[in-house]
Amino acid sequence: MEIGYYPGCALHGSSNDYETSVRACLSALDVGLKELDDWLCCGASAAHSLNHKLSVALPARNLALAERDGMAELLAPCPMCSGALLRAKAALHGDARLREEMGEIIELPVAGSAEVLNLVQIFERAGIERIRERAVRTLEDYRPACYYGCLLTRPPQTTRFDDCEQPRSMESLLSALGAEPVDWAFRTECCGAGMTVAREETVLELAHRILSDAAARGANCLVVACPMCHVNLDMKQADVARRFAVNHQMIVYYLSDLVGLALGLSPEALGVDRHFVVR
Amino acid sequence: MEILPTSGKALDAEVERAVAACYQCGKCSAGCPMAEAMDLLPNRLLRLVQLGRIDKAAAAEAPWLCVSCQTCTTRCPQSVDCAAVLDALRQIAVGRGLVPRRQQRTLLFQQAFLESIRRYGRVHEVELIGRFKTRALLGDLNVPLFFKDALLAPRLYRRGKLHLTGETVRDRDLVARIFARCRAEPETT
Numbered sequence: 001m002e003i004g005y006y007p008g009c010a011l012h013g014s015s016n017d018y019e020t021s022v023r024a025c026l027s028a029l030d031v032g033l034k035e036l037d038d039w040l041c042c043g044a045s046a047a048h049s050l051n052h053k054l055s056v057a058l059p060a061r062n063l064a065l066a067e068r069d070g071m072a073e074l075l076a077p078c079p080m081c082s083g084a085l086l087r088a089k090a091a092l093h094g095d096a097r098l099r100e101e102m103g104e105i106i107e108l109p110v111a112g113s114a115e116v117l118n119l120v121q122i123f124e125r126a127g128i129e130r131i132r133e134r135a136v137r138t139l140e141d142y143r144p145a146c147y148y149g150c151l152l153t154r155p156p157q158t159t160r161f162d163d164c165e166q167p168r169s170m171e172s173l174l175s176a177l178g179a180e181p182v183d184w185a186f187r188t189e190c191c192g193a194g195m196t197v198a199r200e201e202t203v204l205e206l207a208h209r210i211l212s213d214a215a216a217r218g219a220n221c222l223v224v225a226c227p228m229c230h231v232n233l234d235m236k237q238a239d240v241a242r243r244f245a246v247n248h249q250m251i252v253y254y255l256s257d258l259v260g261l262a263l264g265l266s267p268e269a270l271g272v273d274r275h276f277v278v279r
Numbered sequence: 280m281e282i283l284p285t286s287g288k289a290l291d292a293e294v295e296r297a298v299a300a301c302y303q304c305g306k307c308s309a310g311c312p313m314a315e316a317m318d319l320l321p322n323r324l325l326r327l328v329q330l331g332r333i334d335k336a337a338a339a340e341a342p343w344l345c346v347s348c349q350t351c352t353t354r355c356p357q358s359v360d361c362a363a364v365l366d367a368l369r370q371i372a373v374g375r376g377l378v379p380r381r382q383q384r385t386l387l388f389q390q391a392f393l394e395s396i397r398r399y400g401r402v403h404e405v406e407l408i409g410r411f412k413t414r415a416l417l418g419d420l421n422v423p424l425f426f427k428d429a430l431l432a433p434r435l436y437r438r439g440k441l442h443l444t445g446e447t448v449r450d451r452d453l454v455a456r457i458f459a460r461c462r463a464e465p466e467t468t
Contacts, residue, residue, distance in 0.1 A: 014440040047396075057460075151348075199385060
């Protein structure tokens with residue numbers, strides 16, 4: 001199967017290990033990715049904080065490009081991107097006046113018809129049973145704390161994905177591959193997302209709470225499906241250790257890392273060796 | 280919340296309408312991960328708006344502490360889009376010069392972020408951080424300075440994660456036109 005792909009800026013920037021992982025893992029599952037041509041940044045927090053119209057227009061342009069190129073489905077592995085695309089879709093649906101206004105702003109007609117999928121949904125689409133059949137090794141040594149963060153599930157009327165308070169989709173997938181996910185309290189708490197640069201102290205505090213609870217519940221790794229979660233929990237973990245005098249050495253995997261390892265891919269092929277905290 | 284005018288009294292009216300259903304249960308504040316750092320809790324911001332004191336709500340530090348995690352919006356029993364209201368308060372604060380000094384670094388960062396998109400269509404990380412830190416330094420805004428990130432740079436480089444320039448879209452003029460069409464109208468009050 002081949003689907004449309006919206007990488008977003010992070011996956012083509014300092015979170016390029018995530019793109020390596022997603023591409024390698026999906027390739028092993030025979031899922032081809034067709035990158036959206038000349039896509040624009042989704043605007044992220046900056047747009048919805050400072051300019052509401054822009055926060056609709058930028059993702060609307062990307063939705064319009066997908067429609068123009070006949071892409072019925074668009075994978076956005078970054079939940080900030082998928083959230084922006086989904087918010088724009090929701091705004092465009094049932095509002096002919098807005099569709100017309102946006103069409104003029106972005107210079108392309110837009111209906112918002114492309115289906116936007118996060119990484120977990122791609123695995124569900126590929127089929128958990130099928131992934132299990134293809135797995136060549138078990139994940140039995142892994143006791144992951146599955147971390148959903150904010151935007152994968154929230155707000156639920158926009159994301160329409162899993163249960164926003166008690167999500168289970170990552171646990172279901174990894175359990176099927178032999179892992180033993182832990183029960184813990186911070187699965188949907190926020191890590192500070194895009195505040196890493198502007199307000200580092202906020203991110204360190206939130207990341208510290210998340211890492212501490214995961215460790216206390218017996219997790220031997222964290223699993224995320226978001227580039228910002230990975231930056232705040234992996235790259236900033238050394239800063240958390242300095243600030244709070246506790247060194248968790250908690251490896252933070254992208255969901256596609258663990259699925260890829262089960263499929264027999266090497267850590268290097270998945271970019272796991274490029275994380276900050278490594279085994 | 281449907282599309283908002285980006286400034287002016289029309290935005291005030293939109294925000295007042297958006298919070299009309301709030302009955303002050305406080306669930307937004309109870310679930311907020313930033314509540315303990317806020318000067319005014321989310322439910323109090325909404326109450327101020329209901330009382331017509333939008334400028335007081337917009338001048339608070341709280342909207343700039345919000346990390347847009349959507350927990351308040353998700354849990355509101357009255358379906359008030361609280362996170363979008365805080366977005367609107369930020370936009371009102373910028374338009375009326377009400378951003379508290381201590382929170383201006385967040386505004387500077389987000390402005391530099393949008394500037395990068397306007398110029399290239401995508402975010403150029405190194406330039407973005409350089410621009411943000413320079414402006415924060417000039418504004419004496421108490422941001423950890425360059426040497427801190429200079430220490431991070433070689434560690435990113437070793438991992439193939441440092442890109443001195445970023446990607447640029449082919450149609451940069453189109454991006455500039457989109458930005459121009461979305462520009463906030465100047466405040467008339």
